[in-house]
Amino acid sequence: MPVSLRLLLYCLLALLGACQAAPAEQPDTLVNLATVQSGPRVQADELDGAIRQQPQNTALLARRASLRLAAGQPTAALRDVSAALAIDDQDGDLYYLQARALRALGRLTEALTAARAAAAAGYNAPELPLLEGETHLAAHQYDAALASLDRTLRLDPDQPAALFYKGLAYAATQDTVQAFDYLRAALARDPRQPEILHQLAFLSNAYRVPTDAARYATLGLRLDSASGALHYDFGRQLELQGRPDSALRYYRRALVLDSTQYRADYRLALAASAHGQRPAAVIPHLRRALRRNPRLPQARQLLAEALEAQRRLPEALRQYRMLVLENPGNTHWTYKVWTLGQKVQSALPDSLRTGPRYYPRPASLRPRPAAEALLPSR
Numbered sequence: 001m002p003v004s005l006r007l008l009l010y011c012l013l014a015l016l017g018a019c020q021a022a023p024a025e026q027p028d029t030l031v032n033l034a035t036v037q038s039g040p041r042v043q044a045d046e047l048d049g050a051i052r053q054q055p056q057n058t059a060l061l062a063r064r065a066s067l068r069l070a071a072g073q074p075t076a077a078l079r080d081v082s083a084a085l086a087i088d089d090q091d092g093d094l095y096y097l098q099a100r101a102l103r104a105l106g107r108l109t110e111a112l113t114a115a116r117a118a119a120a121a122g123y124n125a126p127e128l129p130l131l132e133g134e135t136h137l138a139a140h141q142y143d144a145a146l147a148s149l150d151r152t153l154r155l156d157p158d159q160p161a162a163l164f165y166k167g168l169a170y171a172a173t174q175d176t177v178q179a180f181d182y183l184r185a186a187l188a189r190d191p192r193q194p195e196i197l198h199q200l201a202f203l204s205n206a207y208r209v210p211t212d213a214a215r216y217a218t219l220g221l222r223l224d225s226a227s228g229a230l231h232y233d234f235g236r237q238l239e240l241q242g243r244p245d246s247a248l249r250y251y252r253r254a255l256v257l258d259s260t261q262y263r264a265d266y267r268l269a270l271a272a273s274a275h276g277q278r279p280a281a282v283i284p285h286l287r288r289a290l291r292r293n294p295r296l297p298q299a300r301q302l303l304a305e306a307l308e309a310q311r312r313l314p315e316a317l318r319q320y321r322m323l324v325l326e327n328p329g330n331t332h333w334t335y336k337v338w339t340l341g342q343k344v345q346s347a348l349p350d351s352l353r354t355g356p357r358y359y360p361r362p363a364s365l366r367p368r369p370a371a372e373a374l375l376p377s378r
Contacts, residue, residue: 039071040067040068040070040071041067041068041071041073043067044064044067044068044071044073044076047060047063047064047067051064056087058084058087058088058091058094061080061081061083061084061087062080062081062084062093062094062097064077064080065077065078065080065081065084065097065101066097068080069097069100069101069104074101074102074104074105075105077097077100077101077104078098078101078102078105081094081097081098081101082098085098090121091121092118092119092120092121092122092123093118093123095114095115095117095118095121095123096114096115096118096123096125096127096128096131098114098117098118099111099112099114099115099118099128099131099135100131102114103131103134103135103138108135108138108139109139111131111135112132112135112136115128115131115132115135124155125155126152126155126156126159126162129148129149129151129152129155130148130149130152130159130161130162130165132148133145133146133147133148133149133151133152133162133165133166133169134161134165136148137165137168137169137172140172142169142172142173145165145169146166146169146170149162149165149166149169150166153166158189160186160189160190160193160196161186163182163183163185163186163189164182164183164186164193164195164196164199166178166182167179167180167181167182167183167185167186167199168183168199170182171183171199171203176203176207179203180200180203183196183199183200183203184200187200192223193223194220194223194224194227194230197216197217197219197220197223197230198216198217198220198227198229198230198233200212200213200216201213201214201216201217201220201230201233201234201237202229202233204216204237205233205236205237205240208240210236210237210238210240210241211237211241213233213234213236213237213240214234214237214241216233217230217233217234217237218234220233221234226257227257227258228253228254228255228256228257228258228260228261228264229254229258229261231250231251231253231254231257231261231264232250232251232254232261232263232264234250235247235248235249235250235251235253235254235264235267236263236267238250239267244271247267248267248268248271251264251267251268252264252268255268259288260292262288262289262291262292262293263289265284265285265286265288265289266285266286266289266293266296266299268282268285269282269285269286269289269299269302270298270302272285273302273306278302278305278306278308278309278310279306280306280310282302282303282306283303283306283307283310286299286300286302286303286306287303290303294326300319300322300323300326301323303319304316304319304320304323304336307319308340313340313343313344314344316340317337317340317341317344320333320336320337320340321337323336324337
């Protein structure tokens with residue numbers, strides 16, 4: 001075989017072996033983001049091993065407590081910060097963390113005590129009086145809230161949260177002008193905060209300025225289209241401007257997004273009862289509304305009447321009894337309890353009926369015994 005042909009054959013065999021030895025090309029694959037875990041809860045869990053190795057490290061415990069708070073786990077956060085304070089009870093940062101955890105748990109008095117301990121230990125950041133002010137506000141201690149928020153603003157004059165909470169405190173004390181001023185000042189410093197826009201819209205509706213409410217609610221919905229509160233605000237201004245059908249759509253949407261919007265339940269029930277009707281559909285709306293606010297005007301009366309109209313007499317009787325307790329001395333509700341109680345009794349089997357019940361008429365209308373009637377009146 002000629003040398004040139006042999007050389008060509010060797011080259012072909014070498015190329016063929018190289019092709020067979022090359023690994024098969026793997027297609028690119030994307031990571032499934034649904035399986036990727038991140039966020040404060042995962043970060044807190046990642047600190048478990050380090051804390052087991054260094055159980056006396058207060059910095060690690062404080063870091064995990066902060067992450068637990070951010071993840072919405074205040075009980076676990078309080079456990080960590082309590083462990084850290086057992087090691088070092090002179091650290092103001094730890095007391096501040098403790099106050100935050102207690103506030104998240106709704107333990108307002110203990111949160112204020114921890115905040116005072118943080119100040120005594122030297123913690124002097126603006127966040128501390130801000131936390132105190134918000135906690136006093138939640139406890140309906142409005143003067144104390146305003147004093148704490150003023151301290152915050154002396155440390156940080158442009159703090160939007162302090163301005164916002166001052167607006168809420170003034171609204172709670174019926175100082176409308178101050179409430180609007182502070183809420184607008186908060187909005188000027190944080191224009192992309194939907195909660196500020198909600199409060200401005202809500203107050204505008206409460207004081208019958210629906211055009212302003214429409215503007216604030218519209219801006220808020222652009223920032224947070226899933227806010228049940230802002231949907232309620234927008235619906236309320238529509239109702240105030242004489243567009244009740246459109247308002248009802250927004251009330252229903254508000255409840256879909258946030259079932260705690262009891263005012264939407266209340267407005268839907270009022271609309272369904274507007275013409276003296278008491279349909280069964282109003283009952284769940286009124287029950288939810290009254291669980292959130294037992295003092296809603298006419299709500300309990302409408303619920304009692306709706307239950308009675310649906311022949312749910314024992315339930316209606318319970319609501320009428322509540323009306324008697326809420327309106328002592330009201331003869332109308334007392335009489336309703338008596339008459340409905342008679343109907344409930346008559347529907348029971350003989351073995352379950354109690355003795356006869358008599359309506360307690362005023363003493364001046366009760367007949368006197370015969371012997372007493374013969375005596376001269378004084």
